[in-house]
Structures are given as structure tokens and as C-alpha cells.
Amino acid sequence: MSALSVNHLLGIKEVSTDDIKLILETANQFKEVINRPIKKVPTLRDITIANLFFENSTRTRLSFELAEKRLSADVINFSASSSSVSKGETLVDTVNNILSMKVDMVVMRHPNPGAGVFLSKQIDATIVNAGDGAHEHPTQALLDAYSIKEKLGDLQGVRVAIIGDVLHSRVALSNIFCLQKLGAEVMVCGPATLLPKYISSLGVHVEYNLDKALAWCDVANMLRVQHERQDIKYFPSVREYTMQYGLTMDRLNALNKEIVVMHPGPINRGVEITTEVADSHQSIILRQVENGVAVRMAVLYLLSQ
Amino acid sequence: MKEKQIIGKKELDVILNRLCCQLIENHHDFSNTVIIGIQPRGIALTNRLIKLLKDVYHIKNVQFGYLDITFFRDDFRRRDEPLSANKTQINFLVEEKNVVFIDDVLYTGRSIRAALDAIQSFGRPSKIELLCLIDRRFSRDLPIQPNYTGKRVDAIASQRVKVFWEEEDKKDAVTMLSLDK
Numbered sequence: 323m324s325a326l327s328v329n330h331l332l333g334i335k336e337v338s339t340d341d342i343k344l345i346l347e348t349a350n351q352f353k354e355v356i357n358r359p360i361k362k363v364p365t366l367r368d369i370t371i372a373n374l375f376f377e378n379s380t381r382t383r384l385s386f387e388l389a390e391k392r393l394s395a396d397v398i399n400f401s402a403s404s405s406s407v408s409k410g411e412t413l414v415d416t417v418n419n420i421l422s423m424k425v426d427m428v429v430m431r432h433p434n435p436g437a438g439v440f441l442s443k444q445i446d447a448t449i450v451n452a453g454d455g456a457h458e459h460p461t462q463a464l465l466d467a468y469s470i471k472e473k474l475g476d477l478q479g480v481r482v483a484i485i486g487d488v489l490h491s492r493v494a495l496s497n498i499f500c501l502q503k504l505g506a507e508v509m510v511c512g513p514a515t516l517l518p519k520y521i522s523s524l525g526v527h528v529e530y531n532l533d534k535a536l537a538w539c540d541v542a543n544m545l546r547v548q549h550e551r552q553d554i555k556y557f558p559s560v561r562e563y564t565m566q567y568g569l570t571m572d573r574l575n576a577l578n579k580e581i582v583v584m585h586p587g588p589i590n591r592g593v594e595i596t597t598e599v600a601d602s603h604q605s606i607i608l609r610q611v612e613n614g615v616a617v618r619m620a621v622l623y624l625l626s627q
Numbered sequence: 628m629k630e631k632q633i634i635g636k637k638e639l640d641v642i643l644n645r646l647c648c649q650l651i652e653n654h655h656d657f658s659n660t661v662i663i664g665i666q667p668r669g670i671a672l673t674n675r676l677i678k679l680l681k682d683v684y685h686i687k688n689v690q691f692g693y694l695d696i697t698f699f700r701d702d703f704r705r706r707d708e709p710l711s712a713n714k715t716q717i718n719f720l721v722e723e724k725n726v727v728f729i730d731d732v733l734y735t736g737r738s739i740r741a742a743l744d745a746i747q748s749f750g751r752p753s754k755i756e757l758l759c760l761i762d763r764r765f766s767r768d769l770p771i772q773p774n775y776t777g778k779r780v781d782a783i784a785s786q787r788v789k790v791f792w793e794e795e796d797k798k799d800a801v802t803m804l805s806l807d808k
Contacts, residue, residue: 324709324711325709348711348712350714351695351697351698351712351713351714351715354714354715355698355715355748358748358749359720359748359749359750360747360748360749361748362748363698363699363745363748364698364699364744365698365699365703366703368704393698623698624709626704627703627704627709627710
């Protein structure tokens with residue numbers, strides 16, 4: 323019998339290796355559940371969960387909602403664009419109002435880094451961070467780790483390259499923490515403008531040449547170029563970025579091994595990854611999405627104990 | 628704390644053989660019957676019975692699986708210790724089948740209630756039966772009774788009945804533990 327050492331899932335940095343292993347192990351059981359003819363279990367039937375999305379999302383939001391519904395929790399949804407936030411209500415006020423409707427858990431995405439940590443100090447509901455700015459996206463890291471483990475059997479000693487717009491990515495940071503805690507080696511690769519200055523202090527390899535990174539790694543996690551967050555020009559043109567850092571079939575074929583290709587979505591087809599690669603048998607992108615539901619069920623289940 | 632053995636190896640062998648015979652009496656060649664072991668403690672008993680059915684009674688194709696009931700329990704968040712799940716392994720549908728649940732000790736009946744819920748995820752069985760090795764008959768919280776019983780035991784709440792299996796615990800035995808004095 324074991325339980326998580328934390329009351330909230332705010333970031334991978336704060337959780338222990340044992341916690342991560344417990345989540346991945348529990349996710350195994352839920353993966354079996356969601357492949358049954360009837361995919362629903364009554365475990366969280368007495369729990370109400372609020373999904374607060376202060377920033378746009380498709381996959382994460384649907385995945386969380388599905389996970390909650392498969393566990394029989396009551397779900398309320400909230401998106402900032404259609405709410406009183408636009409009238410000037412503060413985060414704490416918004417959440418407290420929702421909590422006075424008797425909500426037990428909050429799943430929150432917010433554009434500001436640390437929003438989850440801030441909120442956890444103000445209210446007493448359990449908080450799951452579904453992405454806070456360019457800081458962390460813990461459930462994405464967990465499902466990435468789960469997917470790699472499922473494909474390769476173990477993470478110990480596996481070489482993972484995180485490629486692309488690392489600077490604006492919350493997926494990158496959570497992935498680095500998570501993979502390192504599970505014994506994998508991590509490399510970041512991208513144009514110098516899109517790699518944070520002190521990233522090497524996290525103990526990752528830094529590489530500026532895509533072909534060298536591909537030759538080194540067992541798994542390539544391609545990040546999306548986040549045009550919407552790029553307020554200044556980080557590279558001369560999208561075409562030039564694609565030529566330097568786009569993953570193409572030619573590049574994969576030039577390797578003398580078969581690597582696993584991942585992408586957290588949404589994909590910019592033809593920018594960081596070609597359609598051919600995204601739909602190839604080496605890509606586990608859709609598997610990641612499937613595993614996302616199981617991993618999020620495990621997180622919600624373990625946090626509500 | 629006092630521990631008393633209530634079933635030894637020899638008696639256990641006799642009981643397991645009898646249970647197999649009773650199953651065969653009702654289910655013949657098991658063509659429309661599936662055996663479902665309840666995780667975690669019903670698994671060893673299930674494997675033992677399946678082995679007997681195959682080796683001694685020559686029943687070739689017994690379909691069987693393991694069912695984990697953790698997510699269907701009614702005491703979630705009401706216990707001090709967190710519940711951890713086990714593996715469910717049922718790679719067939721139970722639609723229109725006769726299902727026999729197998730568990731080691733039938734106590735309050737709450738696990739079986741959860742199992743009745745859980746099995747619905749795999750279809751609508753035409754009939755469900757319950758086999759247990761030990762029936763603590765005066766301790767039920769719910770109106771659930773076994774169809775096949777190894778041995779009935781009268782035990783009070785402060786007593787614990789434990790089943791040991793050669794495969795897991797290095798001996799075949801059932802003991803009763805009195806916690807007071």
C-alpha cells in the first residue's frame with residue numbers, strides 16, 4: 323500500500339521518484355480499464371472536479387475531462403474567455419467562488435508560471451497543474467515517460483532528445499525533471515535563440531545540430547514552435563527553421579537505427595515535423611494521447627485518496 | 628496473540644478436490660462457464676483449482692481470468708490506508724456466460740458486492756456463482772452467500788482468518804488468529 327508524498331501535483335520538480343513510479347504503475351491498471359468494453363469505474367463518484375482553463379487547450383482539457391468522467395467524478399468546466407475574468411476578477415476570487423459550490427479538486431491551466439503554487443497556498447482544494455506558462459506541465463511529462471516506458475520497456479539509460487522551441491515550452495522542463503528522475507539521459511536541441519541560457523545547469527546535454535542529436539538519441543521528442551509566444555523574431559523564417567530543425571523522413575532514414583518519434587501536440591505539420599514522419603510507424607504521437615487519459619486517471623485517483 | 632491452525636495440508640487437498648467435483652457437477656465441461664479469481668487473495672486458489680481441473684479431472688479448456696475490484700470498492704477515501712490496485716486480466720467477454728467468482732475468505736461480503744459491479748464492465752453474464760474456501764458465516768454486512776464453500780468458520784470480529792499457499796507462503800494451511808490476549 324502506498325500513497326503519494328504530495329497533496330497537489332504542481333510540478334514534477336516537487337514529486338519524488340517513488341511518486342512518479344507509483345503514478346506510472348497505477349496508470350497501467352487504468353489503461354486496462356479504458357480498454358474494456360465499458361470504460362467507466364465508480365471510484366470518484368463522490369468527488370467534484372473543476373477544470374479551470376485560463377488558456378486555450380484541446381488535448382489536455384479533453385483528456386482531463388475524459389479521465390474525470392471515466393472515474394465517475396462530477397465535472398464542471400470553465401474557460402477564461404467566456405467568464406468574469408474578462409471583467410477583472412482576480413484568480414483567488416474566481417477560484418474561491420467556484421470552491422464555495424463545493425468542489426474538491428481543481429485542474430488548472432494558467433498563462434502565468436507559478437499560478438498553481440500560488441493558488442495552493444490560498445485555498446484548500448487539491449490542485450493539479452495542467453500547465454502554467456512556460457514553467458511546468460507535469461501530466462504531459464508523466465504520459466511521455468509512460469509512453470516511452472511502454473515502447474522501450476524501461477527508462478533507465480534511455481537517451482531522449484527534446485528538440486525545438488525549448489525556451490517557450492513547459493513540456494520541456496517537466497520532461498527533463500521527470501526523465502532524469504527515472505534514470506534517462508536528456509539532451510536539448512534547437513537554435514541557440516530558443517534554448518534558455520542556463521539550461522545546461524539542469525544536467526542536460528546541449529546540442530545545436532539536429533543530425534547529431536538524432537544520431538545520439540533513442541527517442542526524439544519534437545516540440546512545437548510556439549509562434550503565439552514569440553514576441554520577437556527568434557529565427558529568420560519558418561522555412562529556414564524547417565530546413566535546420568524540421569524532422570524529415572530523409573533525416574530518419576540517414577540514421578543506422580530506428581528511433582521513437584514523439585510530439586506533445588498540437589503539431590505544426592511541415593514546420594517541426596513532416597506529415598510523413600508524424601504518421602509513420604516510428605511515431606507514437608497518438609499513443610501518447612491515449613496514454614494521457616490513463617495517466618491522468620492515475621493522478622486524479624492517487625491525489626483524491 | 629494466539630494462532631490456531633484450522634486446516635492443514637491434507638485436509639486442504641481433500642477440500643480442493645471436493646470443490647472441483649462440485650464445480651464439474653454443475654458446469655460439466657465448462658464450455659459456457661468462466662472462472663474469475665478475485666484479486667489479490669483469490670488468485671492462488673483459482674490457479675490451484677484450474678490446475679486440478681486440468682490435470683486430475685481432464686477438463687481441457689477452462690476459461691479463467693483475474694478481476695481487480697479496487698476501483699469499485701465502497702470504502703474509497705474512508706480508510707486510513709490508501710488502496711492500491713492489482714492487475715485485471717480478463718481477455719474475453721462474459722456476455723451470456725456462467726461466471727464463478729473465486730475468493731479465499733468470504734467475510735463482510737463487500738468485496739463480492741464490488742466484484743458484482745466490476746464484472747459488468749465485461750458484459751452481462753447469464754449467471755454468477757461464488758466459491759470461497761472459508762466462509763466466516765456470522766460476519767456478513769450484505770445479503771451475499773456462497774454457492775460452494777470449503778469450510779465454514781465461526782469467528783468474531785477481533786479474529787483474523789489467514790490462508791497460506793505453498794506457492795506464495797511456503798506452506799498450505801489456514802489459520803485463525805485471535806488478536807485479543
